[in-house]
Amino acid sequence: MDLNNNLNKILIIDFGSQFTQLIARRVRELGVYSEIISHKKLNLKLDKSKIRGIILSGGPLNVYQSKKVKFKKELFKLNIPILGICFGHQVISKELGGKVKKAKNREFGLAKLSRIKNSRLTQNFFNKSGSNNVWMSHSDEVTKLAKGFKVVAKTETSKFSVIENSSRKLYGIQFHPEVTHTEKGKIILKNFVFSICMIKKNWTSKNQKKILIHDVKKTVGNSKVICALSGGVDSSVVAKLIHNAIGKKLICIFVNTGLLRKNEEAQVVKTFKKKFKINLIYVDAKNLFLNKLRKVSDPEKKRKIIGNLFIKIFEKYAKKTKNVKYLAQGTLYPDLIESKSVTGSQTSKIKSHHNVGGLPKKMKLKLVEPLRLLFKDEVRKLGLELKLSKEIVLRHPFPGPGLAIRMPGEITEQKIKILKDADDIFIKSLKNFNLYNKIWQAYAALLPVKTVGVMGDNRTYEYMCLLRAITSEDGMTADTFDFNKEFMQLVSNKIINNIKGINRVVYDITSKPPSTIELE
Numbered sequence: 001m002d003l004n005n006n007l008n009k010i011l012i013i014d015f016g017s018q019f020t021q022l023i024a025r026r027v028r029e030l031g032v033y034s035e036i037i038s039h040k041k042l043n044l045k046l047d048k049s050k051i052r053g054i055i056l057s058g059g060p061l062n063v064y065q066s067k068k069v070k071f072k073k074e075l076f077k078l079n080i081p082i083l084g085i086c087f088g089h090q091v092i093s094k095e096l097g098g099k100v101k102k103a104k105n106r107e108f109g110l111a112k113l114s115r116i117k118n119s120r121l122t123q124n125f126f127n128k129s130g131s132n133n134v135w136m137s138h139s140d141e142v143t144k145l146a147k148g149f150k151v152v153a154k155t156e157t158s159k160f161s162v163i164e165n166s167s168r169k170l171y172g173i174q175f176h177p178e179v180t181h182t183e184k185g186k187i188i189l190k191n192f193v194f195s196i197c198m199i200k201k202n203w204t205s206k207n208q209k210k211i212l213i214h215d216v217k218k219t220v221g222n223s224k225v226i227c228a229l230s231g232g233v234d235s236s237v238v239a240k241l242i243h244n245a246i247g248k249k250l251i252c253i254f255v256n257t258g259l260l261r262k263n264e265e266a267q268v269v270k271t272f273k274k275k276f277k278i279n280l281i282y283v284d285a286k287n288l289f290l291n292k293l294r295k296v297s298d299p300e301k302k303r304k305i306i307g308n309l310f311i312k313i314f315e316k317y318a319k320k321t322k323n324v325k326y327l328a329q330g331t332l333y334p335d336l337i338e339s340k341s342v343t344g345s346q347t348s349k350i351k352s353h354h355n356v357g358g359l360p361k362k363m364k365l366k367l368v369e370p371l372r373l374l375f376k377d378e379v380r381k382l383g384l385e386l387k388l389s390k391e392i393v394l395r396h397p398f399p400g401p402g403l404a405i406r407m408p409g410e411i412t413e414q415k416i417k418i419l420k421d422a423d424d425i426f427i428k429s430l431k432n433f434n435l436y437n438k439i440w441q442a443y444a445a446l447l448p449v450k451t452v453g454v455m456g457d458n459r460t461y462e463y464m465c466l467l468r469a470i471t472s473e474d475g476m477t478a479d480t481f482d483f484n485k486e487f488m489q490l491v492s493n494k495i496i497n498n499i500k501g502i503n504r505v506v507y508d509i510t511s512k513p514p515s516t517i518e519l520e
């Protein structure tokens, strides 16, 4: 009962739009399973029995670059409803005999869409005056309709903004219903999914849990599974899910690098070993990490040392456990989705990421990746369904190299202690003021500069603490969170009054880009 094969789904064909993942998420938010496939990988041998509808995404290509667009006309003969969005809309028109040309007036940003005729696709979408604001991003446009199509809506500059061939259940829209800027955009997707594709809701955390547990059992059989547990959301959910499936045959390895957040190791042991009775090997490697990192201040060197040491330790302990055939990883759907590379863009290497997953290549273990078709928010909901605490499930992301990269310069035991305490005060204050869940990630860092201050009547000369709090969708870009002055002063006072070693607190107001989220 693999997720892929057992759920009715909406298939999203990706032409490289930056919004393809958003389309999939929106459909899933409606309670319906959706999957993305690159147009390059599209082959009509794919199992069509579970596909109830197809969405063609937008994309950076134009329909004249027909060699680059791998698209099979046969799709239109499957008798499955199709919705084309932006580029997808142009693909439908061109493939079925219409015309697409460079537009005289490009449309970027908001445009007023006006109704021309009623359609199932736009039911309850337009306001009383028969119009709605939609978000556009295109420079080509459909100039001649394909045979059998009718116009449903237009904008001032574009005659064929929404089109349909209702008898064949083919629909095209020039705007993007998946972005929040399009008012009531979700209604379009809802109409397509439920009124046109007639698919029933099948995507709930409860359902996912049942299917995924069944899948894990089927995949691993009687073998043992090993899992690198970091205490973060993904590895925690993986561990709990697999434990529900195979119980004692799961062995988790938790490496305390000494670079974790305050009391994190105690919480992991309490939750996984004591509460859930999961087989957990606790490796105290604090001294080892600290020794290897002594006098190292180059960020990339730090990352490499930590990553390599982690693999070594993990392998050592993994080898000690007999009959293990599988390694569990917390790979998520965005890591697998092809759309990242469809446009062929190459990003330069900014940092060598270290992740507890994807490590021991030498070990020749087979992989089990139960979260590979889920988005982060779905993983969080699944975690709650698995009875993990909100504290674990709603926790902000934490980088593999831990506090080492929040402490530019040399790492010392004294600095780690100061930083853990400062971070703890900041995070607890966010929770006390109900701000924690409004923020995507927040942390304290310790800067390697000392500045002069005055406490009582005495001069101080101490480190500077930097606070960072950002909002983000996926960590690829980020904006700083706006705190009010009272909150900032309260946190600053608390840190300085309670922690010996800090006499100045600053707030990082740079977005990403140009900065990154972490300091190193």
Ligand code: XMP
Pocket: 351, 352, 353, 354, 355, 356, 397, 398, 399, 400, 401, 441, 475, 476, 512, 515, 516, 517, 518, 519, 520
């Ligand atoms: P940056 O600093 O690259 O961070 O803007 C983006 C997101 O990734 C996290 N991060 C890491 N996560 N291993 C991880 O698992 C790493 O080596 C790593 N480095 C950064 C960071 O905390 C942020 O959420």
